[in-house]
Structures are given as C-alpha cells and as structure tokens.
Amino acid sequence: MLVDAWRVLLELHETTESGACRACGPRWRRRMCSVWRVAVVYFVRHERGYSGA
C-alpha cells in the first residue's frame, strides 16, 4: 500500500525530456526533486534495514 502511494507520487514527479520535474517544474533541473530525494533515502534505509537483520 505504501509502495503504491510512492509509485503514484513518483509518477507525478516524473522527469520530463528537458530534465525538469513534471510537478515541481524546472527548479530541480540538475538534481532529483525533493520528492525523489526523500523517496531514495526512504528506500535505501528500508533495504538496509532488511539486509542487516
């Protein structure tokens, strides 16, 4: 369920051809937008938590 929510959110924040975030605009053109950065940190922690256990 949580993963589905992430998927929808990340679809909204998909990177366009110009490199800008579709939802946030060109502000984050050279970086992942804030939503993507949170998602990456979240999933990395999630994976580490399981592999360490």
Ligand SMILES: [Zn+2]
């Ligand atoms: Zn965004």
